[in-house]
Amino acid sequence: MRYQFTQRVTLPAAAACIMAAAPAGAQDLQSVRREIQEMRQLYDSRLAQMKADYETRIKDMEQRLKSAEDATAVATDKAVAAQQTAAQAAQAGPADAAIGTSKNSDNAFNPAISAVLDGKFGVFSTNPNTYKIPGFMLGDETSPGKRGIALGESEIGLSANVDQALYGNVTLSFSSENTVSVEEAFLQTTALPYGLKVKAGRFFSDIGYLNNQHAHTWDFADTALPYRAMLNTQYDDDGVQLKWVAPTTTFVEIGSEVFRGDAFPAAGAKNAGLGSYTAFTHVGGDINDSSSYRTGLSWLHTEARNRVNGPDTFTGRDNLFILDGVYKWAPDGNPVERNLKLQGEFFYRREAGDLNGMTFGGDHQLGWYAQAVYQFMPDWRVGVRYDGVSASQLNSSFAGTVLDSRGTTPQRESIMADYSTSEFGRFRIQYNHDESRPKTDHQALLQYTISLGAHGAHSY
Amino acid sequence: MKLAKLALLSLCLVAAGQMTPAEAALSVFACEPEWGALATELGGNKVDVYVATTAKQDPHQIQARPSLIARVRSADLVACTGAELEVGWMPVVFRQSGNAKVQPGGPGYFAAADYVRLLEVPNRLDRADGDVHAAGNPHIQTSPKNIRLVAVALGKKLATLDPPNAAFYAERQKAFLQKWDEASAKRDAKAASLKGVNIVAQHRFWIYMMDWLGMKEGLTIEPKPGVPPGSAHIAELIESIPKQGAKMILFTSYEDARAADTIGERTKIPAVMLPATVGGSAAATDLIALYDDIVNRLLAGLGGHAGARS
Numbered sequence: 001m002r003y004q005f006t007q008r009v010t011l012p013a014a015a016a017c018i019m020a021a022a023p024a025g026a027q028d029l030q031s032v033r034r035e036i037q038e039m040r041q042l043y044d045s046r047l048a049q050m051k052a053d054y055e056t057r058i059k060d061m062e063q064r065l066k067s068a069e070d071a072t073a074v075a076t077d078k079a080v081a082a083q084q085t086a087a088q089a090a091q092a093g094p095a096d097a098a099i100g101t102s103k104n105s106d107n108a109f110n111p112a113i114s115a116v117l118d119g120k121f122g123v124f125s126t127n128p129n130t131y132k133i134p135g136f137m138l139g140d141e142t143s144p145g146k147r148g149i150a151l152g153e154s155e156i157g158l159s160a161n162v163d164q165a166l167y168g169n170v171t172l173s174f175s176s177e178n179t180v181s182v183e184e185a186f187l188q189t190t191a192l193p194y195g196l197k198v199k200a201g202r203f204f205s206d207i208g209y210l211n212n213q214h215a216h217t218w219d220f221a222d223t224a225l226p227y228r229a230m231l232n233t234q235y236d237d238d239g240v241q242l243k244w245v246a247p248t249t250t251f252v253e254i255g256s257e258v259f260r261g262d263a264f265p266a267a268g269a270k271n272a273g274l275g276s277y278t279a280f281t282h283v284g285g286d287i288n289d290s291s292s293y294r295t296g297l298s299w300l301h302t303e304a305r306n307r308v309n310g311p312d313t314f315t316g317r318d319n320l321f322i323l324d325g326v327y328k329w330a331p332d333g334n335p336v337e338r339n340l341k342l343q344g345e346f347f348y349r350r351e352a353g354d355l356n357g358m359t360f361g362g363d364h365q366l367g368w369y370a371q372a373v374y375q376f377m378p379d380w381r382v383g384v385r386y387d388g389v390s391a392s393q394l395n396s397s398f399a400g401t402v403l404d405s406r407g408t409t410p411q412r413e414s415i416m417a418d419y420s421t422s423e424f425g426r427f428r429i430q431y432n433h434d435e436s437r438p439k440t441d442h443q444a445l446l447q448y449t450i451s452l453g454a455h456g457a458h459s460y
Numbered sequence: 461m462k463l464a465k466l467a468l469l470s471l472c473l474v475a476a477g478q479m480t481p482a483e484a485a486l487s488v489f490a491c492e493p494e495w496g497a498l499a500t501e502l503g504g505n506k507v508d509v510y511v512a513t514t515a516k517q518d519p520h521q522i523q524a525r526p527s528l529i530a531r532v533r534s535a536d537l538v539a540c541t542g543a544e545l546e547v548g549w550m551p552v553v554f555r556q557s558g559n560a561k562v563q564p565g566g567p568g569y570f571a572a573a574d575y576v577r578l579l580e581v582p583n584r585l586d587r588a589d590g591d592v593h594a595a596g597n598p599h600i601q602t603s604p605k606n607i608r609l610v611a612v613a614l615g616k617k618l619a620t621l622d623p624p625n626a627a628f629y630a631e632r633q634k635a636f637l638q639k640w641d642e643a644s645a646k647r648d649a650k651a652a653s654l655k656g657v658n659i660v661a662q663h664r665f666w667i668y669m670m671d672w673l674g675m676k677e678g679l680t681i682e683p684k685p686g687v688p689p690g691s692a693h694i695a696e697l698i699e700s701i702p703k704q705g706a707k708m709i710l711f712t713s714y715e716d717a718r719a720a721d722t723i724g725e726r727t728k729i730p731a732v733m734l735p736a737t738v739g740g741s742a743a744a745t746d747l748i749a750l751y752d753d754i755v756n757r758l759l760a761g762l763g764g765h766a767g768a769r770s
Contacts (some may be wrong), residue, residue: 001748167555188555195533195558245533245558251558284526289514292525328523332516334714335523380686400537422686423548457552460524 026349087376089404111160111168113453116216118152119448120145126441133225133436135391135405137309137355139232139264144222144434145445151176152447153215153319155183157458165191171214183236188257195245205235205282206255207242207298208345209324217458219373221430221445225387226347226367229410230320232264236302237276251284251294259302265318268305276302284460289333294460295325304353312402316353322441326460337378344370347389355403362393363403385414387438410436425450483510485622489531489562491540491550492519493738494601495614497747499539501636502615506625509727510535515713515740518658520591520686524552532557534569537621543578543632545546545598557573568621573598575613576606579667591686601737603668604644604751611636628678643748657762660697660713660729665736669754678704681711681719689719691759701727701747708732708761713740717769730766732757 122128122145153176159169167190173183186201204212210227211234224231239259246252259266261275269275278301284294300320309313319434323346330339347367352360369387376382388411391403398404412435418428425448432443476683485506496511503509510531513522519541522528531551532538540546556564562568578596585594600606615633619626655674659666663679670677679700683693701723709731711720717731724731734754735741741757744750760767 190555190563191560193560197556197558243558245556247534249527249530249534251530253529282526285530286525286527289516292523292527294526305649332714333514334517334521336518336521336714337716393565410566422587422591457524457548457550459552459556460526 005162021331035408054066109160111158114155114157114159114454114456115452116155116157117450117452118148118154118216119449120146120152120221121149121446123444124441125443126437126439128188131437133229133410134408134438135403135410136229136389137265137307137312137314137402138229139309141233142228144432144441146176152449155214155216157454157456159454161190162187165189171187195247197241197243197245199241199243200239202236202238203241205236205237205239205257205259205278205300206241206282207278207300207320208322209296209326209343211235213459216449216451219343219371219381219383220385220414221428221447222432224367224369224371224385225389225410225412225436226346226369229389230265230318230347230349230365230367235263235265237261237263237266239276249285251282253282255280257419264307265320266302266304267307267314268303270303270305276300290331291327291329291333292460293325293327296323298322298324300303309402312356314353314355316351318349318351320347320349322348324458328460335375337375339375341373342371343373344368355398355401356398360394360398360403363394366390379419381418381420383414383416383418385412385415385416387412407440408438412436424452424455463534486536486618487534489528489535489538491538491546492601494607494747494750495539495541495570495610497738498607498611498614499537499618501747502611502629502632502633503618504628506622507618507627515735515737515744518714520548522546522549524549524556528553528729529556532562533559535559535562537568537617538562539570539572541573541598541600543573543598543600544593544594545573547575570614570617572610572614573600576600576609580664590682590684597664597667599665600668602666603672604640604647604747605672606635606668607747608640608644611640638644640748643752645754647755651758654755654758654762657758658691658706659707660701660704660706660709660723662709662715665712666710666734673755673758675758678706679738681709681723694719694723697723698726701729708758710734710745710761712736724766730761730764732761732767733769734758741768 081287124144124147128144128147131142132138151270154174155171156174157169157171159167162168168183169186169188170182171184173181175181182202184201184203186199186203188199189197192198206212210218210223211231227233237259239257241255243255245252246254257278258274259276260269260273261267261271262269266276267283276301278298280298282294282296284292286292298321301317303317305315324344326341326343328339328341331337345368347365349365349367350364351363367389369385371383371385373381373383388409390409393405393407394403413433414430416428416430418426420426427445428449430445430447432441432445434441434443474501486503486508488496488499488503488509489584490499490509490511492513493511493515496509499507499509512528512531513519528549540550560566564571573595578600580597581591582592582594585592611633620631622629651673656676658676658678660679660681661677664680664685667677669675679697681689681690681697706729708729709720709724711717711731711733713733713736717733720731733741734757735744735750736745738747738750740750741753743753757767
């Protein structure tokens with residue numbers, strides 16, 4: 001810039017100096033005129049050149065200005081993005097990222113909220129409202145379903161770390177009859193040493209494999225017969241649990257629970273409200289990159305005082321043993337395209353006590369199921385299940401009661417197919433060839449299950 | 461009586477289970493192979509590394525397997541990507557492991573994504589947009605620049621957890637970074653011709669690599685993150701790929717090749733498999749080899765060759 005300015009001043013100045021210094025002779029005058037002429041030509045040509053030069057420079061600068069403006073816009077965008085990131089980081093927690101904001105942050109500590117909605121369409125060849133399993137006293141949630149369109153169980157769940165030592169979770173269940181129940185409401189320790197954990201409140205017992213799994217994670221629209229017949233689908237009661245994970249490379253977990261004893265098969269909260277207890281162990285690991293397993297052995301002791309089922313009342317105790325196993329396979333351990341899940345459990349129960357005033361010593365009951373679910377392409381799965389229960393024949397004085405097995409072996413075969421729109425939405429069709437009653441029941445179920453909001457990781 | 465029997469049985473089971481090896485100073489649980497490889501580089505024989513997943517597995521979709529719970533139970537350090545990549549499985553593993561010190565926020569938890577600048581932080585969170593991560597794109601291991609940043613942080617973490625060996629870790633970190641920078645300079649020079657190259661990706665997996673190599677991602681086979689493409693979307697891609705001038709289709713070692721192959725055949729551009737992480741290809745035996753292999757495969761792709769699938 002400065003160089004050009006100097007040049008512009010010096011050219012005419014030089015011309016003036018030359019004119020002033022010129023001698024006054026005629027010839028000289030001619031030569032001076034020629035010189036001036038030349039000078040003027042030179043001056044004009046330089047001026048034209050400069051003009052052109054200036055124009056290109058101005059154009060160049062205009063371009064630079066424009067790109068600088070663009071860059072500023074990008075920088076602003078980036079700054080906004082960075083601010084957003086910083087705000088998110090501040091919310092997420094690292095103390096060094098949070099720059100003193102006076103904003104009310106109460107809502108930032110909201111627990112994770114989730115809702116699971118379930119709906120079914122059912123076709124039953126035998127009236128589901130009169131459902132019974134001969135030889136078994138049933139709980140109140142053992143209906144195989146409803147005919148026609150019906151809302152299933154809707155769940156609302158809240159969970160969060162309470163503080164540095166505790167985690168809390170509550171799951172409320174809304175039935176299609178507009179009743180609300182507390183399905184789970186528990187605290188769990190997160191900071192105990194030596195692999196120990198304590199859980200307290202209301203929760204699904206960790207016995208067996210399926211017992212602690214919420215209905216929306218089941219691979220079939222209904223639960224297996226032994227769970228329905230002996231545990232009122234799931235044993236869920238108020239209690240305390242102690243669990244320990246061994247410091248081994250093979251997964252070994254041992255646990256025990258004490259429950260109030262108010263939920264089926266317990267009743268009446270016996271032993272001053274310590275009516276049930278359990279012990280269980282689970283062992284599991286990887287077989288190779290593609291497959292893994294978990295197996296377990298559990299024991300549930302329950303006491304019942306005046307457990308009522310229809311016209312029959314039972315007082316006594318049950319000891320239930322469950323052997324469970326699950327095996328999962330996926331090519332290279334990547335379940336996205338294809339995967340297989342095999343699962344089975346075996347139940348053995350002894351029930352003794354008093355039914356309607358008649359004492360009995362040891363009713364042996366068995367239950368089993370085996371199922372396979374195969375995902376053959378992303379989002380599509382098919383499954384088969386076989387399940388059954390059987391109860392020993394009691395003497396003739398129990399004829400006509402719920403414990404009268406009538407010489408039958410209640411069993412069922414099911415097939416299902418489901419399609420998932422994502423991990424949050426699933427549509428299922430299932431057929432049950434149900435012989436859990438003396439008369440065969442053909443059941444068809446259509447089901448949707450969707451989850452909204454926070455969706456916690458699923459257990460194995 | 462029965463309780464006693466069960467307890468005895470449980471004790472026998474414990475005895476049968478192998479105890480974790482105790483000779484190394486730190487037991488490290490790595491969620492993904494890249495962090496396992498990095499921990500081994502930085503910790504040498506002072507760390508005992510267990511890697512939870514392989515390059516053939518999609519880290520979004522891992523089961524909370526019993527073996528993972530058992531390994532986290534005894535870990536001194538859990539090194540994961542973070543940024544919600546493991547949100548579908550690690551929360552359960554953490555809760556069931558009963559190991560307080562490695563829980564997120566605890567001294568033994570390390571999230572690599574905390575030490576790099578995350579790209580693609582969404583402005584709106586809606587599951588209608590597919591599998592979006594609120595914290596940003598979590599596939600940070602696709603750029604060696606991120607590995608360098610994480611290496612600095614992870615080296616410090618090892619030293620904090622195991623002060624008696626702090627000098628050892630510092631020494632190894634220095635040596636590693638030197639080796640890393642040399643390899644990176646060589647590799648970057650080789651990769652210069654990849655600048656500005658337009659590609660199609662199966663999933664929005666490679667954005668940090670794009671940033672590193674100056675490449676451009678025009679189209680994605682997945683219509684939305686985590687949503688498999690339908691036939692209409694594939695037809696649309698086949699039509700628009702030539703217009704965009706994409707030079708190749710990229711998919712990872714854990715993704716199915718079929719969609720990429722179909723589109724590649726129809727558009728006459730190579731479908732190139734890139735190792736997602738260490739172990740994702742025969743050549744990607746460690747971190748340096750991983751990025752060398754990625755660049756080699758991209759250069760081959762630029763030359764029109766699809767390259768090996770393993």
